[in-house]
Amino acid sequence: MRSRVPKATRSDAIDRALTAFDDGSFASLLAGLVAIPSNSQEPEAAPALRRYLEEGLRPWLARLGFTVAVHDNPLPDFGPILTALRIEDPSLPTVLLYGHGDTVRGLEDQWRTGLGPWHVTTEDGRWYGRGTADNKGQHALNLAALEAVLETRGGRLGANVKLVVETAEERGSRGLREFVGLHRALLAADALIASDGPRVEPGVPTIATGTRGTFHFTLAVRLRAGGVHSGHWGGLTADPAIILAHALSAIMDRDGKILVRGWLPAGGVPDAVKTVLAGCPVGGGDGAASIDEGWGEPGLSAAEKIYGWNSFIVLAMLSGRPENPVNAVAPDAVAQCQIRYTVDTDIAVFELALRAHLDAIGLAMVRIEDAGLRMAASRTAPDHPWVRWAQASLETSLGKRVQVIPNSSGGLPGDVFVDHLGVPLVWVPHSYNGCKQHGPDEHLLIATAREGIAGFAGLWWDLGAGATPVRGAA
Numbered sequence: 491m492r493s494r495v496p497k498a499t500r501s502d503a504i505d506r507a508l509t510a511f512d513d514g515s516f517a518s519l520l521a522g523l524v525a526i527p528s529n530s531q532e533p534e535a536a537p538a539l540r541r542y543l544e545e546g547l548r549p550w551l552a553r554l555g556f557t558v559a560v561h562d563n564p565l566p567d568f569g570p571i572l573t574a575l576r577i578e579d580p581s582l583p584t585v586l587l588y589g590h591g592d593t594v595r596g597l598e599d600q601w602r603t604g605l606g607p608w609h610v611t612t613e614d615g616r617w618y619g620r621g622t623a624d625n626k627g628q629h630a631l632n633l634a635a636l637e638a639v640l641e642t643r644g645g646r647l648g649a650n651v652k653l654v655v656e657t658a659e660e661r662g663s664r665g666l667r668e669f670v671g672l673h674r675a676l677l678a679a680d681a682l683i684a685s686d687g688p689r690v691e692p693g694v695p696t697i698a699t700g701t702r703g704t705f706h707f708t709l710a711v712r713l714r715a716g717g718v719h720s721g722h723w724g725g726l727t728a729d730p731a732i733i734l735a736h737a738l739s740a741i742m743d744r745d746g747k748i749l750v751r752g753w754l755p756a757g758g759v760p761d762a763v764k765t766v767l768a769g770c771p772v773g774g775g776d777g778a779a780s781i782d783e784g785w786g787e788p789g790l791s792a793a794e795k796i797y798g799w800n801s802f803i804v805l806a807m808l809s810g811r812p813e814n815p816v817n818a819v820a821p822d823a824v825a826q827c828q829i830r831y832t833v834d835t836d837i838a839v840f841e842l843a844l845r846a847h848l849d850a851i852g853l854a855m856v857r858i859e860d861a862g863l864r865m866a867a868s869r870t871a872p873d874h875p876w877v878r879w880a881q882a883s884l885e886t887s888l889g890k891r892v893q894v895i896p897n898s899s900g901g902l903p904g905d906v907f908v909d910h911l912g913v914p915l916v917w918v919p920h921s922y923n924g925c926k927q928h929g930p931d932e933h934l935l936i937a938t939a940r941e942g943i944a945g946f947a948g949l950w951w952d953l954g955a956g957a958t959p960v961r962g963a964a
């Protein structure tokens with residue numbers, strides 16, 4: 491007589507994932523990944539990028555049944571790209587998972603005493619270390635959740651998973667577009683479900699269905715070959731810093747409202763975006779920054795300002811030598827500027843509208859240099875069937891409402907996957923705005939990560955349990 495083995499359930503899978511989280515297994519796995527100093531911003535760290543893929547991820551993925559390959563970046567001097575395929579049956583639903591194994595530079599000397607970039611320190615409910623939030627911790631949570639579901643289901647998922655991990659994200663994902671274009675068939679999927687960036691608030695599970703894009707330019711006033719004596723020439727000759735300041739104040743008013751109106755979504759915030767953002771909280775910066783009520787576009791809510799609108803930021807500006815001023819009228823003044831924009835704006839207008847705006851107020855001498863796109867904006871309809879499916883799954887697993895936002899406030903290379911693979915974008919971030927990614931003291935909140943692994947265990951379970959959106963549904 492055969493003994494009856496009780497059938498494993500969805501909550502068994504979530505419990506298994508949470509056990510691996512609570513018993514320290516996940517933390518030690520994360521520590522191993524963080525210990526590989528895979529910073530893509532310093533050329534001497536390049537070998538660590540490949541090591542992250544080959545030693546950090548490959549053995550783990552092979553154990554989970556993936557067929558793994560590490561490819562050279564199609565562009566010279568940019569880091570390699572890992573693909574991993576786990577195909578059970580091509581007719582089953584297929585999810586594409588994405589992550590990046592590179593980090594920004596370590597900034598070793600700037601971390602608080604006791605902390606450092608290349609080791610994980612646990613303190614006050616946080617895991618500190620470079621990449622804990624951006625992005626090693628996030629893709630590791632998703633894979634650890636998959637591992638728990640596979641163990642619960644006896645090695646069979648009931649769906650296919652494909653994974654792309656790049657190592658040039660912190661350099662603008664250079665080469666990823668070319669790579670995905672070359673491997674369309676290999677990477678074809680029904681949906682991209684992946685994690686990066688922050689939730690709207692630490693305690694609010696979030697789905698972002700796209701990202702804002704980034705457009706950069708330099709504003710420059712270049713008047714002469716070198717500085718001239720401030721006594722003999724000050725008051726007679728034009729001061730580039732003052733002209734630059736006027737140009738900036740013509741772009742944005744004292745209260746953060748963009749005055750180049752051609753830069754903005756022509757019809758205002760679209761109704762569908764307003765609808766999903768109604769009641770959406772914004773916050774959790776944890777002291778990193780304040781939300782200044784009077785700053786930005788009048789009449790918009792904080793969520794609309796950051797998810798449904800464009801913003802203009804001066805990244806850096808310089809005239810003369812602040813560290814060693816001399817008595818001179820400086821030869822030039824420059825500001826490095828950025829626009830963060832949503833898909834509701836045509837990027838072709840940015841340079842043209844600014845040129846016309848400056849010329850109209852007599853600032854023709856202000857030059858716009860090196861203007862161009864860095865990362866394109868992307869957006870899947872917030873009510874897309876795959877978004878609704880993921881939202882329902884997460885709400886079941888976590889027992890709370892999931893906030894959908896039309897795009898994350900930051901940038902990610904989602905456009906590459908939309909353009910080449912036509913997949914809907916379902917970003918499920920596991921971090922928060924105060925995580926200090928890109929600076930010293932980067933960290934992941936343990937409670938948020940714990941919800942992340944539970945949520946993904948539920949997603950993987952549901953993916954293999956049928957009832958996913960019909961292939962090609964939109």
Ligand SMILES: [Zn+2]
Pocket residue numbers: 594624660927928
């Ligand atoms: Zn980053």
